Amino acid sequence: MNIIKVKNYEEMSRVAADIIAETIKAHPTGVLGLATGSTPIGTYQNLVNMYRDGKLDFSGLRTVNLDEYRGLPRENDQSYYYFMHKNLFDSVNLKKDASNLPDGSNPDADAECVRYEKLVESLGYADLQLLGIGRNGHIGFNEPADVFEVNTHCVKLTQSTIDANKRFFASEADVPREAYTMGIGTIMKARKVLILASGKDKAWAVKNSFFGPVTPNVPASILQFHQDVVVVADEDAMSEV
Numbered sequence: 001m002n003i004i005k006v007k008n009y010e011e012m013s014r015v016a017a018d019i020i021a022e023t024i025k026a027h028p029t030g031v032l033g034l035a036t037g038s039t040p041i042g043t044y045q046n047l048v049n050m051y052r053d054g055k056l057d058f059s060g061l062r063t064v065n066l067d068e069y070r071g072l073p074r075e076n077d078q079s080y081y082y083f084m085h086k087n088l089f090d091s092v093n094l095k096k097d098a099s100n101l102p103d104g105s106n107p108d109a110d111a112e113c114v115r116y117e118k119l120v121e122s123l124g125y126a127d128l129q130l131l132g133i134g135r136n137g138h139i140g141f142n143e144p145a146d147v148f149e150v151n152t153h154c155v156k157l158t159q160s161t162i163d164a165n166k167r168f169f170a171s172e173a174d175v176p177r178e179a180y181t182m183g184i185g186t187i188m189k190a191r192k193v194l195i196l197a198s199g200k201d202k203a204w205a206v207k208n209s210f211f212g213p214v215t216p217n218v219p220a221s222i223l224q225f226h227q228d229v230v231v232v233a234d235e236d237a238m239s240e241v
C-alpha cells in the first residue's frame with residue numbers, strides 16, 4: 001500500500017489526476033473505474049483540463065462506475081449518471097456508449113445486480129478503480145457489515161450515509177434509501193486502486209482503514225489485501241494517524 005500524504009484538497013486532486021493520466025496513457029483502450037461524491041470533483045476538473053490542453057485522450061476508454069441510487073431516473077440531478085456527465089463525461093472525448101453505471105431506474109434489483117456484475121466482468125474489470133471513502137470507512141455503498149459482500153448488490157443506506165448525502169437533496173425524505181453498488185470483490189478485481197481522502201471528517205476512516213485490522217466493519221480496510229493500492233490523503237485526513 002502506497003500512502004501519499006499531501007497538503008490539501010487541491011494537491012490531492014492534482015496528484016490523483018496525474019496517477020489516472022498515467023494509467024490512461026498506459027492503457028488507452030482500457031477500463032477506468034470511477035466514483036462520485038465531493039472528493040473526486042477536483043480530480044475530474046484536472047483531467048478535463050489535461051484533455052483540453054491536448055494531453056489526454058479518452059476516445060478508446062470504457063468506464064464503469066461504482067454505484068447508483070436505486071429509484072432515481074438518470075435525468076434527476078442527484079443521480080450519479082447526471083453527476084458523471086456534468087463533471088467529466090460531457091467535457092472529454094469519451095465515446096457516447098463507453099460509460100457504464102448501474103441503472104437506478106431498473107426496479108428489478110436482482111436482475112440489475114446480475115446485469116451490472118456481468119457487464120463489468122465482460123469488460124475485464126477496471127485497470128484503475130478510483131474511490132472516495134465514507135466517514136464510516138465505506139467504499140462505493142459497501143457499508144459496515146458483518147461480512148464483505150462480494151458482487152454487485154442492492155443496499156439499504158445507513159443513517160450516517162443518508163445524513164452525509166442529504167445536503168444534496170431538498171430534504172432528508174428525498175434521499176433514496178437504497179442503492180446499487182459494486183461489491184468488495186468487484187472492486188478488489190481492479191488491477192490498481194486509487195483511494196482519495198480529504199478533510200478532518202475522514203480522519204477516523206483513514207486511520208481505521210489503513211492502520212487497523214482488516215474487518216468488514218470498516219469496508220475500506222480490505223484494500224490492505226490488494227497488491228496495488230495508492231492512498232492520496234491530505235493532512236487533515238491523516239491527522240489521526
Ligand code: PGA
Nearest residue numbers: 037038039040132133134
Ligand atoms: P464524499 O463521499 O466524497 O462526498 O465525501 C465519499 C464516499 O462516501 O465514498
